[in-house]
């Protein structure tokens with residue numbers, strides 16, 4: 001069996017043709033592909049605005065700045081995420097605080113959010129882990145009642161939808177209540193779709209979109225054909241037309257990707273429904289997950305031997321991965337904030353294993369993964 005990474009890109013001939021066409025164009029950055037891709041993201045997600053950037057990290061940074069995050073403020077987030085979710089808050093001069101997660105899903109725990117909100121909390125950033133949507137209704141109700149903004153780090157979740165069919169990023173909850181103030185997408189190579197590197201801010205708020213557009217391009221806007229003004233300090237976070245041409249093509253293939261990953265996931269689901277030594281993260285009925293990650297939680301004995309199990313799986317070409325080391329436990333953050341330990345996050349990290357789940361796999365591959373996994377864990381039960 002070829003090496004099966006836990007996630008990977010799927011680039012076909014239509015993607016390559018789209019890239020070549022864009023590359024041969026007169027304008028290869030700052031042209032119409034950028035707004036075409038943004039419009040397609042709006043049409044797909046239901047968001048009013050999409051502002052694409054060169055990464056989700058840039059998108060987080062701009063969204064946080066657009067919402068006014070700065071020195072003296074706190075951003076409250078989950079430790080079970082990629083470092084960038086918290087890092088971008090430090091880039092704004094703010095502090096980070098972590099709420100604990102649900103032991104079943106690894107998503108931020110609403111009761112823990114309640115305990116961690118302080119007078120300095122400016123933004124709450126939940127993460128839809130693996131593509132499984134957080135309880136956005138509960139989080140927004142809690143946050144907005146206190147004037148706190150919500151940025152959904154949906155880097156895993158393009159293609160996911162809530163039980164009523166609304167897509168992640170639509171920014172509205174049931175009954176047209178406001179959802180997240182901004183939603184972040186990542187188009188890194190192995191995320192739900194790719195522009196190689198790339199990301200986006202989705203929002204229904206005109207002012208957030210306006211500020212994000214300024215921030216991604218030096219804070220400069222054209223006032224007349226021959227004149228421009230710089231109204232704030234910005235960055236060069238732009239995404240090229242060539243990348244956006246790829247993004248357009250990938251977005252058209254997204255539903256197919258989600259369908260195939262769903263089929264792989266259902267092979268795993270059937271097995272873990274009756275498995276004695278591990279359980280999977282259950283996706284609530286009605287909800288569609290992008291299935292960016294297929295997350296398994298190992299039983300206690302196996303969790304103790306995860307390092308050996310991990311390397312034995314890799315030596316059998318099964319590219320499992322662990323998501324995530326709690327952000328607060330990185331050396332950098334321990335130097336900054338001292339030793340922090342949240343019990344559910346620690347347990348989740350100890351037990352978590354992400355199985356290969358990507359659109360270049362077949363159901364047969366998934367069965368082989370399960371076979372090898374059973375063979376290997378046998379010794380450690």
Ligand SMILES: *Cc1c(COP(=O)(O)O)cnc(C)c1O
Nearest residue numbers: 055056057082084155186188199
């Ligand atoms: C990948 C990822 C990011 C960063 O994405 P980039 O596009 O690589 O900057 C941020 N948050 C989460 C949850 C991610 O998985």
